[in-house]
Amino acid sequence: MTSIYPDAYIQSVESSFAIIAEPHRRAILSLLLSSERSVGDLERELQLSQPSVSKHLRVLRDAGFVESRIEAQRRLYRLRPEPLMEVDEWLIPFRRFWSKHLDALEQHLDKMDKVPPVKGRKKHEQP
Amino acid sequence: MTSIYPDAYIQSVESSFAIIAEPHRRAILSLLLSSERSVGDLERELQLSQPSVSKHLRVLRDAGFVESRIEAQRRLYRLRPEPLMEVDEWLIPFRRFWSKHLDALEQHLDKMDKVPPVKGRKKHEQP
DNA sequence: GAGCAATATGCCTTGACGAGTATATACCCC
DNA sequence: GGGGTATATACTCGTCAAGGCATATTGCTC
DSSP states (O other): OOOOOOSSOOOOOOOHHHHTTSHHHHHHHHHHHHSOEEHHHHHHHHTOOHHHHHHHHHHHHHTTSEEEEEETTEEEEEEOSHHHHHHHHHHHHHHHHHHHHHHHHHHHHHHSSOOOOSSSOOOOOOO | OOOOSOHHHHTTOOOHHHHTTSHHHHHHHHHHHHSOEEHHHHHHHHTOOHHHHHHHHHHHHHTTSEEEEEETTEEEEEEOSHHHHHHHHHHHHHHHHHHHHHHHHHHHHHHOSOOOOSOOSOOOOOO
């Protein structure tokens, strides 16, 4: 029962999209934009428990979003650009799409009043 | 705001990031890039069950990623740009970050061969 | 080396989500 | 209106991830 897995125990490589689906992880990445930070820094700034922060950082590091360096007992984490670039690349064809469509939308907004909010349940044609 | 739903209900709205964390949903969005499609179309192209497709479309529609129109018994779904634009906007500061850092990285790779100063627990390879 | 500080990890519980199956609803054509 | 087609929804089940708590690990200081 006590299955001690080897360190490379899971290859369930979540996609970069799944990684940044977690709000706290996005918050961590945003904080790391301005400067590298220790676990304790993030713990305070995010109001999260230390184990939670460490676990999110582990996920982020395994996925290549961050890397760490050691300074005394601290680990200082900083951003790595590659995974988010991957996300950005996925968006490219959609950017083409919406730049094409926003003109039409603008035109549409001229006649229509106002566009309903994106968030929340929207009323479309409901059978 | 302009929403007609109570806040308590709205809170269950997943962020756009969570929506596109699902690979099938990303596939649906990519398919809709080229043209609008019916549920049956998507079902065949994705090799998914019809209820699964419908449920994913429901999630996507609730979040504003797609909208539908009715044609006979079919519903034809098409893209809406706004939610992905939101994602794109989140990426803006990161784009600034990595465009700054990729120069440094390139430069770095020139002199150094390969030097992971961090203790390499795991190789993060980019698929 | 003892004790403390900072961080990582293991175990457990809980909640959310996706898929499958069955069924309901809506629309067409005869 | 009956039958068939296309899609939506209800219910259930299994999985998985996030958080809490306890503990292990690492490195500093004295």
